[in-house]
Amino acid sequence: MALPFAIKGDHLLRELVPYVVATPANLPLLDLSPFGLHTPAENILDPLRLQSATFLDLLHKLDGLTFGPEGMPMPKWVFYDCSELPGAIYGLARPAATVWPKVRELFQIPDDYQGLVPVSMYVAIPMPQPGVWFGHNLSSLAPVFRRLELVPDLDLAGLGSLTKGLALKCFRVQQFWGATQWLSKALYIHAKFGPLALQTAYTPAHSEHETLTYGFRCTDEALRASMGDPEIELVRPAVQEWIDGRDVARLKALQVSIEAGDSWCIPASPRPVGDAMLVPVSRL
Ligand SMILES: CC(C)(COP(=O)(O)OP(=O)(O)OC[C@H]1O[C@@H](n2cnc3c(N)ncnc32)[C@H](O)[C@@H]1OP(=O)(O)O)[C@@H](O)C(=O)NCCC(=O)NCCS
Numbered sequence: 001m002a003l004p005f006a007i008k009g010d011h012l013l014r015e016l017v018p019y020v021v022a023t024p025a026n027l028p029l030l031d032l033s034p035f036g037l038h039t040p041a042e043n044i045l046d047p048l049r050l051q052s053a054t055f056l057d058l059l060h061k062l063d064g065l066t067f068g069p070e071g072m073p074m075p076k077w078v079f080y081d082c083s084e085l086p087g088a089i090y091g092l093a094r095p096a097a098t099v100w101p102k103v104r105e106l107f108q109i110p111d112d113y114q115g116l117v118p119v120s121m122y123v124a125i126p127m128p129q130p131g132v133w134f135g136h137n138l139s140s141l142a143p144v145f146r147r148l149e150l151v152p153d154l155d156l157a158g159l160g161s162l163t164k165g166l167a168l169k170c171f172r173v174q175q176f177w178g179a180t181q182w183l184s185k186a187l188y189i190h191a192k193f194g195p196l197a198l199q200t201a202y203t204p205a206h207s208e209h210e211t212l213t214y215g216f217r218c219t220d221e222a223l224r225a226s227m228g229d230p231e232i233e234l235v236r237p238a239v240q241e242w243i244d245g246r247d248v249a250r251l252k253a254l255q256v257s258i259e260a261g262d263s264w265c266i267p268a269s270p271r272p273v274g275d276a277m278l279v280p281v282s283r284l
Helices: 050-070 076-084 099-105 144-147 159-170 186-192 220-226 248-259
Strands: 017-021 090-096 116-118 121-126 130-140 175-181 198-199 211-217 240-243 264-267 271-273 275-282
Touching: 017 050, 017 116, 050 076, 050 099, 050 116, 050 121, 050 130, 050 240, 076 121, 076 130, 090 159, 099 116, 099 144, 121 159, 130 159, 159 186, 159 220, 175 186, 186 198, 186 220, 198 248, 198 275, 240 248, 248 264
Parallel strands: 130 175
Antiparallel strands: 017 090, 090 116, 090 121, 121 130, 175 211, 198 211, 198 264, 240 275, 264 275, 271 275
């Protein structure tokens, strides 16, 4: 399998296959061949059916393995009520028959299981306006692969970006909204889609107050750029200031400015500083 343009994680599509989780009501509204990458019928899972149970358990384990260390693993009912039912899940997986032994062990895959083993997922939920979606969850096992040396000769770098880019195309998203923490490494991925319009900079409504709410238009160029297509160059405003996500006073001031009507964006990728990072912002 390949995409009709160059991507960073080309080899990932030789190792992994796409899957979709959606109800029969939501499924016809999705693009099951995002950028021509076909999702085989047997890789489409209906959360309303008993036969999906083991795969959905594995997805829940994937969430625990990736979000657990971030302190935000999803209870299973949230997964059902806020992901599988109202929205859709897109990701990449490996058939159990060929899954790597250490990954089989990590997931504690039942011996008789013949289905898919997910290594990434993207979950989004449609908002009331047509084409507008909220990104609920991005998980990639790539860092776990690296940390636990699950398959030493296979580098899954690029998996998170590729999964989010394909998922937004699959869900036919036109305008995207998401929420993430100022210190989340996922910001390196989100910024690949182009300048991120800030809707909040300090968010007491979220359990993590140092959360930002951001959005971007989901053009094909934005999605291709996110996957590393070298032919796409997005227009980005100049960086005005670098924000340290631990500087709560600055985040609060930014929030006050947004609420007063000023437009701010994250124009480009964060800059790593030791284990932490600085996030660029620009006033438009
Ligand atoms: C965040 C997560 C999805 C990343 O998955 P991944 O497969 O490693 O992602 P990718 O390889 O596509 O992209 C990671 C990018 O971050 C960059 N990055 C990560 N840590 C970095 C650091 N310390 N310094 C510089 N760049 C860094 C990588 O270089 C890469 O960018 P590049 O492709 O331009 O090189 C994964 O770690 C995860 O599941 N985390 C837990 C859950 C989570 O936080 N989800 C996001 C919620 S909003």
